[in-house]
Amino acid sequence: MTWRALRDRLPTRWNLSKKGIELNSLLCPICNQSPELIDHVLWNCPLTYEIWHKVFMWLDLSFPVINSFDASFDWVEDLRVNPHAKHIVRSILGVTAWKFIWKFRNDSIFSLKRPIRQDILDSTVDLSYV
Structure with missing residues (x-):
C-alpha cells in the first residue's frame, strides 16, 4: 500500500x-x-494530522513541517539517526498509513459499525512493537 500511496495510485x-x-x-x-x-x-x-502528531510524540520526534505523505519519507532520510532507526520510522509510517488510517477510511465507508478514532493510535503502538 505504501508504494501505491507514494505514487498516487490508491483508489481515493x-x-x-x-x-x-x-x-x-x-x-x-x-x-x-x-x-x-x-x-x-x-x-x-x-x-490523520492528529494521529501523526501522536505517532511522532510517541517516537519522540519533532513533527515535521511538511504537507504530504511522500514528503514524510524524504524527511526520514534527512534524520540524523542510524540506518536501522530510519528503517523503523519508515516502517511505522507505512504501518500507520496502511493498517490504521487507510483501514479507518475504508471502515468509515464500508462498515456498518463506525470505527473508533482512539483505537488507531493504540493499535499502531501495539503493532509497531511486534
Whole structure:
C-alpha cells in the first residue's frame, strides 16, 4: 500500500473520479471538509494530522513541517539517526498509513459499525512493537 500511496495510485475518491467513476461526493469520508486526495487522507485530514502528531510524540520526534505523505519519507532520510532507526520510522509510517488510517477510511465507508478514532493510535503502538 505504501508504494501505491507514494505514487498516487490508491483508489481515493479523487482518483476514481479521474477514471470516470461517478461518485456522490469527492469529499474525504473521514472529515467531509476537503476533496479526498492521497495527501489529504493520509496526511492533512484533521483526524490523520492528529494521529501523526501522536505517532511522532510517541517516537519522540519533532513533527515535521511538511504537507504530504511522500514528503514524510524524504524527511526520514534527512534524520540524523542510524540506518536501522530510519528503517523503523519508515516502517511505522507505512504501518500507520496502511493498517490504521487507510483501514479507518475504508471502515468509515464500508462498515456498518463506525470505527473508533482512539483505537488507531493504540493499535499502531501495539503493532509497531511486534
